[in-house]
Amino acid sequence: xxxxxxxxxxxxxxxxxxxxxxxxxxxxxxxxxxxxxxxxxxxxxxxxxxxxxxxxxxxxxxxxxxxxxxxxxxxxxxxxxxxxxxxxxxxxxxxxxxxxxxxxxxxxxxxxxxxxxxxxxxxxxxxxxxxxxxxxxxxxxxxxxxxxxxxxxxxxxxxxxxxxxxxxxxxxxxxxxxxxxxxxxxxxxxxxxxxxxxxxxxxxxxxxxxxxxxxxxxxxxxxxxxxxxxxxxxxxxxxxxxxxxxxxxxxxxxxxxxxxxxxxxxxxxxxxxxxxxxxxxxxxxxxxxxxxxxxxxxxxxxxxxxxxxxxxxxxxxxxxx
Amino acid sequence: xxxxxxxxxxxxxxxxxxxxxxxxxxxxxxxxxxxxxxxxxxxxxxxxxxxxxxxxxxxxxxxxxxxxxxxxxxxxxxxxxxxxxxxxxxxxxxxxxxxxxxxxxxxxxxxxxxxxxxxxxxxxxxxxxxxxxxxxxxxxxxxxxxxxxxxxxxxxxxxxxxxxxxxxxxxxxxxxxxxxxxxxxxxxxxxxxxxxxxxxxxxxxxxxxxxxxxxxxxxxxxxxxxxxxxxxxxxxxxxx
Numbered sequence: 001x002x003x004x005x006x007x008x009x010x011x012x013x014x015x016x017x018x019x020x021x022x023x024x025x026x027x028x029x030x031x032x033x034x035x036x037x038x039x040x041x042x043x044x045x046x047x048x049x050x051x052x053x054x055x056x057x058x059x060x061x062x063x064x065x066x067x068x069x070x071x072x073x074x075x076x077x078x079x080x081x082x083x084x085x086x087x088x089x090x091x092x093x094x095x096x097x098x099x100x101x102x103x104x105x106x107x108x109x110x111x112x113x114x115x116x117x118x119x120x121x122x123x124x125x126x127x128x129x130x131x132x133x134x135x136x137x138x139x140x141x142x143x144x145x146x147x148x149x150x151x152x153x154x155x156x157x158x159x160x161x162x163x164x165x166x167x168x169x170x171x172x173x174x175x176x177x178x179x180x181x182x183x184x185x186x187x188x189x190x191x192x193x194x195x196x197x198x199x200x201x202x203x204x205x206x207x208x209x210x211x212x213x214x215x216x217x218x219x220x221x222x223x224x225x226x227x228x229x230x231x232x233x234x235x236x237x238x239x240x241x242x243x244x245x246x247x248x249x250x251x252x253x254x255x256x257x258x259x260x261x262x263x264x265x266x267x268x269x270x271x272x273x274x275x276x277x278x279x280x281x282x283x284x285x286x287x288x289x290x291x292x293x294x295x296x297x298x299x300x301x302x303x304x305x306x307x308x309x310x311x312x313x314x315x316x317x318x319x320x321x
Numbered sequence: 322x323x324x325x326x327x328x329x330x331x332x333x334x335x336x337x338x339x340x341x342x343x344x345x346x347x348x349x350x351x352x353x354x355x356x357x358x359x360x361x362x363x364x365x366x367x368x369x370x371x372x373x374x375x376x377x378x379x380x381x382x383x384x385x386x387x388x389x390x391x392x393x394x395x396x397x398x399x400x401x402x403x404x405x406x407x408x409x410x411x412x413x414x415x416x417x418x419x420x421x422x423x424x425x426x427x428x429x430x431x432x433x434x435x436x437x438x439x440x441x442x443x444x445x446x447x448x449x450x451x452x453x454x455x456x457x458x459x460x461x462x463x464x465x466x467x468x469x470x471x472x473x474x475x476x477x478x479x480x481x482x483x484x485x486x487x488x489x490x491x492x493x494x495x496x497x498x499x500x501x502x503x504x505x506x507x508x509x510x511x512x513x514x515x516x517x518x519x520x521x522x523x524x525x526x527x528x529x530x531x532x533x534x535x536x537x538x539x540x541x542x543x544x545x546x547x548x549x550x551x552x553x554x555x556x557x558x559x560x561x
Contacts, residue, residue, distance in 0.1 A: 178429065181415055185413045188415065190397045191401065192429050192474070193401030
């Protein structure tokens with residue numbers, strides 16, 4: 001009963017957010033600059049949450065996210081811009097292409113641990129970028145143009161909700177437990193009968209597919225793709241969002257993505273100081289809150305209720321549970 | 322012990338770590354219902370033997386058969402399903418998860434919700450301290466409690482054969498006694514046990530039979546009582 005209630009509250013809150021933003025955009029209350037940043041927040045949430053699935057929940061340190069995003073972006077753009085096929089097909093192709101690459105990269109590299117995996121996936125990301133730069137069919141270094149503009153608020157909104165739901169359901173299933181056990185101690189996980197290679201690759205592939213989805217949205221919002229958009233800096237940005245929000249916290253990824261994206265939007269005005277402030281923020285968060293804002297915890301309705309109780313002065317006066 | 326009832330059989334098993342020849346032709350038998358102990362110094366190959374049995378490392382040659390079936394090429398996660406559970410050296414509990422979650426992960430391979438619940442109760446009855454700490458993060462347990470959790474987690478797989486790797490490591494003498502009597506209880510309840518120990522005295526007390534390993538070879542084998550009286554064993558492992 002209580003569970004249905006909290007699901008209902010979440011659905012209502014999401015619906016209100018959706019409608020409020022939609023009204024804001026159509027009435028012009030939200031300026032074009034902030035609409036762009038809003039869409040960027042959405043794309044970044046998908047990127048951060050999917051990287052968190054790999055790095056936070058399964059404990060594999062991957063730095064290949066920009067590569068998967070690029071594959072999703074370029075393959076979907078080829079479908080719509082070069083071949084003139086419909087957008088839904090592009091979404092499917094973009095995600096599948098990224099997932100398939102995830103399998104190909106994951107199978108050999110996930111035998112590596114820690115630093116070595118980081119270096120291997122970093123190398124993968126750079127290879128993707130250089131290869132794209134040298135394929136004339138997708139515009140080479142000058143980029144792929146004339147991608148149809150498809151992205152709107154409903155598309156972004158439902159893509160984010162879809163991605164978060166997918167990851168949440170995965171984590172809460174026995175598959176997610178298996179991933180957690182791999183992160184905690186892969187030897188013990190093996191001894192409990194967990195096929196650790198399978199779960200490492202599975203988490204990696206789901207993460208890659210969602211990064212591909214983020215790429216599809218990116219391509220069909222900016223309508224132009226250049227290989228240099230997908231440099232290591234992009235992976236680094238996403239990694240920062242995950243770290244700031246909390247490795248192993250899905251809601252943390254949402255918070256991290258919102259904070260970092262909005263912060264860099266404000267800092268656009270002072271570009272020469274932007275990276276300095278950004279770096280200072282990182283150092284501060286690493287010193288004072290190394291586990292990220294939320295650590296491994298999740299924001300849930302229950303916590304919100306308790307917080308509400310603090311503000312109303314009800315917590316402490318009566319014992320809950 | 323009748324040879325016919327052998328549950329686990331190792332024939333001329335060799336293991337290499339790169340250039341290092343860790344197991345040099347091990348022959349070993351564990352009969353159904355027995356407690357068999359492997360004793361030996363550091364680096365003798367005790368843990369390697371257990372890891373080879375549970376498929377964590379690959380053998381370079383030889384045959385490991387379990388209930389008449391060759392399992393030397395079977396992957397680790399399949400071996401657990403056949404009923405062999407290992408309690409690893411150093412416990413290796415899932416430190417950031419709760420006691421409950423650790424036990425649930427023990428039942429990872431199982432789908433029978435009713436049986437899982439039953440076994441969970443069984444484990445909690447056996448280890449009342451785990452029941453008290455059911456919601457606690459496992460990494461905050463004491464060493465002895467962590468060892469109990471590691472054993473409880475392995476029991477949740479409902480094993481026929483349990484491999485225990487140094488369960489006494491780093492525990493106070495009183496706790497060692499407790500852990501060993503629990504191992505005996507588990508055995509009496511029908512689980513066959515292969516126990517690796519440095520604490521040879523304790524191991525020989527509860528075991529039916531034992532093997533002595535030295536630098537990758539079995540140098541002595543026999544009933545636990547025989548070995549406990551054997552001059553070489555006394556000198557090397559029991560302190561004269």
